[in-house]
Amino acid sequence: MSLATPLALIGRSALALLAAIGRVTLFAGSAISHVVRPPFYGREFLNALLQIGWLSLPVVGLTAVFTGGALALQIYSGGARFNAEAVVPQIVAIGMVRELGPVLVGLMIAARVTSSIAAEIATMKVTEQIDALVTLSTHPMKYLVAPRLLAALLVVPLLVAVGDVIGIFGGYVVATGSLGFNAAAYLKNTVDFLEPLDIVSSLVKGCAFGGIAALMGCYFGMTSGRGAQGVGRATKGSVEAAAVLILAANFLITGVFFSI
Secondary structure, eight states: OOTHHHHHHHHHHHHHHHHHHHHHHHHHHHHHHHHSSSOOOHHHHHHHHHHHTGGGHHHHHHHHHHHHHHHHHHHHHHHGGGTOGGGHHHHHHHIIIIIIHHHHHHHHHIIIIIHHHHHHHHHHHHTTHHHHHHHTTOOHIIIIIHHHHHHHHHHHHHHHHHHHHHHHHHHHHHHHHTSOOOHHHHHHHHHHHOOHHHHHHHHHHHHHHHHHHHHHHHHHHHTOOSHHHHHHHHHHHHHHHHHHHHHHHHHHHHHHHHOO
């Protein structure tokens, strides 16, 4: 094997990656343009709000409450090594609001919503329902993508806020019920330690993660291959891409808000 062979493979991979980034960027630009231009499909938007927001509450709530409780136990156990057990309320609050709450909600939305959107749209493509929309003079981006994207941008920050509160509550229950913390002092320390910037960053992350989750589901669904294998690949690829992009976006947004 000559030296040019691995270099050619690296070059082809880099070009393929750049081409994929370009396609996703163009798709995102088209989707955003359709969000802000009429006509608007209110029924599809309300259905997306229900699917993304209300029906995601159980999994978001359970994930947040157990994470908050486990975080309180871990911080208390680790802090005991340095006689710093009293920092449990502060660290639980900042950990949930700044980092764990938005990221866990984003990943749950990627697992539940992104996969569902990708499978639904890919199935419509396989069964030629998208072609039928075009014959009825209905733009697929306007009818299928825009309502889901707008719903995710609006409702995921609310889910993040709910997840933050429930996660802090989970830490509160564990700390006051098992670790001997005073309830009033715990709540006071939590409220006093959080700053407006912490809450704003959490909501901004929720908006970004919701947009990523919806876009990846719609993109992979609209570009899926034919047959059951195409639907399966689209569903798997959408979740993988959404999860990686959410973690990458989390790093970037954290750097913007809290860089030293």
